[in-house]
Amino acid sequence: MASTGNAVYVAPYRRPLGRVLWNVLISMRLAVHLLLFVAIASIVGTILPQQESVGNYLQQFGPFWYQVFGNLDLYDVYRCGWYMGIVAFLVLSTTSCVARNTPHMLRDMFRRDTGFNARTIDSRPVHHEVSVAGSAAIVYEKAVVLLKDEGYRVKRVPALDDTLLLAAQKGRYYRFGYIFTHVAIILFCAGALYNANIPLKIAQWTGAVKPEQDFALPLSKVPKDRWLSPNQLSFRGIITIPVGQSVNAMFELVGDGFLVQRLPFVVRLDSFRVTHYRDGLAKDYVSKVTVLKPDGRVLVTHDVRVNHPLTVDGVNIYQSSYNAGPSTLHLMSYSLLAPAASGVRIRARVGQSFVTGAGAYDLKVVALKVDNVVPRKSVGLAARPGHEMVNLGPMARYTVAQHGRPPIVLKTFLHPLHHGGLAYELVAYRPEDADGFHFLALPVGAKGGVSLFVHYLGALENAARHGAVASSTVFQRTLTRLEQRRGVYLPGEQNRMFLRASLVALQSLHTYPLPFLVLMRGLSLHWAAGLEMTKYPGMSIVYFACALLVGGIFVLFYVPRKRIWLAVGKEPFGRTKIIAGGDTSRDIEDFSQQFGEILEKLAGGEQDRTQERRRS
Template identity: 30%
Template sequence: MAQSAATISTGQSRQRGQYRRSLGAIWLEFLGSMNLAITLLVVVSIASVIGTVLPQNNPYSEYLIQFGPFWFEVFRLLNLYDVYSAWWFLAILGFLVLSTGVCVSRHIPGVWREITRYRTHVREKSLLALSQHRRWRTSVDAESVEAVAETALQGYGFRTRREARGDTVVVAGMKGGATRIGYVLTHVAVVVIALGALADGNINLKLRELMGDLAVETRDLPVSQVPAASWLGPESGSFRGNVTIPEESNSGVVFLQVRDGYVVQQLPFEIYVEDFRIDHYPNGMPSSYESDLVIHDPALEEPIRQTISVNHPLTHRGHTIYQASFTDGGTALDLTGHLLDGSGQTMPIAGRVFENLRLQLGGLQRTMEIDDFQLFNVDRDPRAVERTGSRDEFRNVGPSFNFTMRDEAGQAREFHTYMAPVEIDDRWYYLHGMRESASEPFRYLHIPADANASMETFMAFHAALHDRARVERAARRAADVLLAQMGVANPELGARVADTANDMIATLVEGGFGAVNAQLEARVAGSNRPEMLLEFSRSVLQRTMFEIYREQLAARQGVELSMVQTDADQRAFFEEAMNAVSAVAEYGSPIIFEIDHFNHREATGLQITRAPGKNVVYAGSAVLVLGIFLLFYVSHRRIWAMVTPREDGGSDLLMAGINQRRPEEFEAEFADLAEAVENQLGVTGDMPGRRRKDASDSAGPTEQTD
């Protein structure tokens, strides 16, 4: 009874062991299956396409503007903004390594057997079943026939092996076994490439962030103020980051974009920018740009000096430095600020691009943020169309700079100011652009340039409109002139007209012509002839402004007001000045700037990458190419020669071969081989599918081959 129980227990243990082994076999079969590998490769390919089409590692604000709130959040949750470092992408790569590794380990023994075993244990019936076979019945002895067959096989590049089974000798030939190695190499290449991709997947950064050793910084801070928790040490793994270095400056760090923030990657060397150069096409677009770099490395006796440009990077200690972009490097600007409060005062201002200046304007504090400087501003030359009919000629209208004016409440407007006047329709203007948000185009204030190509005349005219005494005198003169032209001599009416002109001037400098029209329409709303009153009031306003302008001309020419005569250019200037006065009221800044001098300084934008797995990927790619070549261009061929002696001293030779790829080529090769054997033996063999009578045996028919 005890023995029976022990037997049952042993049987149950064996069943459990068999179940465990079968479960493990199932898992191995699943991991090494072709379907799983293809599925993983398809997912990796789709992710790679997404990573190629969708720009990677850009600031989140750019993605939000491009895709909108809904899709931005969907793509963010899927980590599509950093596909190659996403957790799911790295997990798939790891699983692909495991799956392909299992597949290779399972199939290597079979492949080894296939390329090392000659399969000499073949039977005559099996050889006759092959489509390519031929038989010879000859009077030559078996040893000579065997030598002929082996020599012929070796002559066609086959490696041979001989085996005797009783009186019968089998010579097995094999060629092209490397195609089986191609199968292994392609799978090994996938593993190697995936390992290289994992090495370059920022795994170190993600692990440090997961463990709380690394904090992503989201504030715009100088590099010296970035906390230590947001720094990565040199040689910390793979990365791709950017850094902007002004001319004659150096940097030993690079900034890595991480989601909506960044971390600072320390470099094991310093980069010094000696000079930056840029060339332009005629339309103003950059044609090429390059940087002269000096690499200071403590491990080097002498620094490295090299010029880099687009598509011509510099590689040092596994770090590749690319010329990626350019920007302003802190151009120094000397500006003159013209106050628009009517005082006519100016204030000199010195600043640099990217510098914030505190200005006290009109009793209120403003912050002026100098954003950018452009040395070239190129547009199409309108005169070229008239001159040559070409629309492909361009002109450079000179330097300009951008700044943002922010009030105490934080509200801001962006401004764009040109240094030199710009010709528009045969007239010259100083252009001052303004917009309330970056999504809007600039709206430009056109200030007419005077005969000295300056804004001085306009600014004096604008200041005169704020002088109440001067305005009152001009308004009274304007009223008298207009009433006299109408044949009306009424001092009281003239005084009322002058008062109206004073009010309109005050409204004009505060709100522009739109505010003046609204004021006038409200005044004449209850009159019998509103259109006539509106027209008269506008004439009074224009004449008052013209009288102020004439007074200005008289003072400049040093003559009596009555002696002033205006020519066509002066009248055109006055018309432009009136429009500019109205636009100044909508300009949105209490000050307008003029560029006196600048010291241009540029900065180069470098992209620095470190990819320790790059060479691994390159090696894997080379192995993959070799494996594919072996798979598709090398054919595994086997040919057997079976020699059987006869009692009459002669012998029978049966040759047969097999090839799984390109059967037409193998058929021709086998025919050539058979012909060579026939030439040596002096007999013709039987081909499959037909009878042939051997010359040495005329007594009976030859054997029918299948």
């Protein structure tokens, strides 16, 4: 303080910085904002698929948004740095609030309220004054019995002058609702941080652990510095196991790469089965797995199905997906330049390449998909009530490359599509840089396959070389002669339908970019199951937090604290005056009504003067 003449200057009080930071840390506003950020991040993590392959994200979002989302770490929200920072700060803030308020709340719950009188009762939110007949002692004892019958804990307070005092309370443990809910938030966040495997994240940030970027590497070729110990705090990864094979590690996707997580046991896939609904959608798929110790001893053999995981040594094994695995495709290649020639049989597996088209084309089997469920309308089939989808069956996808030209993508199906009384082999094609597919619908002959159609194409070319002019007569005569030569017979209507479909297919071949056809004739199916394995020890903490949160909310909503104070004093002419006050932690309207009913019972219908005041 400084003095200048008659003026006095008082320097403003500056609170210490530590006190300011402490007040911010324990403020409700900060906790609400942190919870809001966690909720928004959790929504993003729920909507956006987490820890999927780079290719899936690029296909779904495109290069620009893939880069944007990647820079924000949205592909692994629950283990990224900013999310864990928010959660850790929320733990610190909530813990500080609990540490500050819990001692006061505990004292408040177990404190015996004796420091009151008639004047302090008058200041309560709900207040009544009642005059009744009878002595003060009798009315006082009646009040004690009545409040106990209503479930209140009654405390007799030493008399003040000639006034008898009484304090009653119900729901004294309501503060546990606050404590339980806040501790539940702390445990939720602690479990999330535990599951995030913070030591591994620190190792990645410091460069001690670097993910592998080459997804084409087989498991046996991954460098050993990309392998993680089976003693990691937590992990989540995927592995695809063909039937009859075993694994002791899995891939954990990290950013743009992956790490190999060793397992504390060996998993063997004994068998796999899948069932379908009538419309072709997968109904259930089940993997029978055997879990063994590293020395070969069997721990457990169990079926793993969707939403029914197997838990072994704290590791959950989930059924995630399935595919055809190392299956063998039986293909048939037909030359469109020499359609009269017989087709060439080819055996191939996914990833295998071979030369076709007179050696000018390299064809690679890129993928095999067993189930291809599409809307019936998309393939020209009428929708049926309750059956709007159709399963086209196994489909193989290829890329066809020719020097100096952009690659062509092909799709062929194992089973023909039946439409309008005729079966068709479907061939889908498009340039690799295009979006939509074009389709060829090739009619199937009497003995199955498209050999009759291909030879019909050759017969028409031969007829044209001998001077035949395109006409319906030539088309029909050529087909009839071909049937006789090949020993097949199509009944009248079937013959006409096959002829029309063949002419439509011939017209479609004008836009077909390849001089050959590759069709699936068979499939030696060998299943492989995609299993997801997780180790989240923090889940037990989260489950306990859930129970604690439910209990806390129940206490907050259904165990409100209600307190009543009575001052019973004498009045002239043998009457007794009751000054009553009360408060509650919630629903003041309902409590005021109950409070009035208690006083009416206490007055016994003989009250002659009542005053009420309720403060909000």
